[in-house]
Amino acid sequence: DAGVIQSPRHEVTEMGQEVTLRCKPISGHNSLFWYRQTMMRGLELLIYFNNNVPIDDSGMPEDRFSAKMPNASFSTLKIQPSEPRDSAVYFCASSLGGYTFGSGTRLTVV
Amino acid sequence: RKEVEQDPGPFNVPEGATVAFNCTYSNSASQSFFWYRQDCRKEPKLLMSVYSSGNEDGRFTAQLNRASQYISLLIRDSKLSDSATYLCVVTRGSNFNKFYFGSGTKLNVKP
Numbered sequence: 553d554a555g556v557i558q559s560p561r562h563e564v565t566e567m568g569q570e571v572t573l574r575c576k577p578i579s580g581h582n583s584l585f586w587y588r589q590t591m592m593r594g595l596e597l598l599i600y601f602n603n604n605v606p607i608d609d610s611g612m613p614e615d616r617f618s619a620k621m622p623n624a625s626f627s628t629l630k631i632q633p634s635e636p637r638d639s640a641v642y643f644c645a646s647s648l649g650g651y652t653f654g655s656g657t658r659l660t661v662v
Numbered sequence: 663r664k665e666v667e668q669d670p671g672p673f674n675v676p677e678g679a680t681v682a683f684n685c686t687y688s689n690s691a692s693q694s695f696f697w698y699r700q701d702c703r704k705e706p707k708l709l710m711s712v713y714s715s716g717n718e719d720g721r722f723t724a725q726l727n728r729a730s731q732y733i734s735l736l737i738r739d740s741k742l743s744d745s746a747t748y749l750c751v752v753t754r755g756s757n758f759n760k761f762y763f764g765s766g767t768k769l770n771v772k773p
Binding site (some may be wrong): 594 | 696704705706707708749760761762763764765766
C-alpha cells in the first residue's frame with residue numbers, strides 16, 4: 553500500500569499565480585480531506601469529500617480556493633490567485649474510519 | 663471557542679521522566695477521541711485511540727473524562743524518540759469522519 557500520495561512536495565510561486573495541489577487517496581478509502589497547517593492556526597479542515605461528493609466546504613477560506621474529486625482515486629485543491637498568506641503546509645488525508653495523511657505540500661507564495 | 667484546546671508547551675523533560683498532557687473539548691456530543699503524533703516537518707500519524715475506560719499501549723496511557731470533557735496522555739520512561747508534537751483529536755455528531763484537531767503540545771525529551 554503506497555499510502556496517500558500528494559504532489560508536489562514543495563511549491564514556491566509568485567503572488568497572483570494559480571497553484572494546483574494533487575492527492576491520490578488510499579484505494580478503497582471512501583472519504584478524502586484537505587487540511588491546511590500553519591504555526592498560528594494549527595490544522596484547519598478546508599473541505600472533505602465522501603464517495604467523491606463534497607460534503608462540507610465550510611473551511612474553505614474564500615472563493616480563491618476550490619477543490620474537486622473527479623473520481624475515487626484523485627483530488628485537486630486549487631488556489632487562484634495565490635497570496636502570500638496562503639503559505640502553509642497542505643495535507644490530504646483519506647479515511648475508512650481512521651485518518652491516513654499524505655506527506656503534505658509545503659506551499660510558499662512570495 | 664475552539665473545539666479542542668491544548669497547552670502548546672513546549673514540555674522539556676529529561677530522558678526517563680514521566681510526562682502528561684491534557685486536552686479539553688468544548689462539545690459534550692463528542693463521540694470518539696484520539697491522540698496523534700506529528701514529527702517536525704512530517705504528517706500527523708495516529709498514536710492511539712482513547713476509550714472511556716482508559717487504555718494503555720506500552721509506555722503510553724490515555725484517559726477520557728467525559729464529565730469534565732478532557733482527555734489525557736501519559737508517557738512513562740520518556741525516550742529521546744518521543745520528542746514530537748502530540749495532537750488531540752475528537753469527532754462528534756453523526757459524522758464520525760470529521761476530525762477536530764487541537765493545535766498540539768510540543769514535547770522535547772533531553773538526554
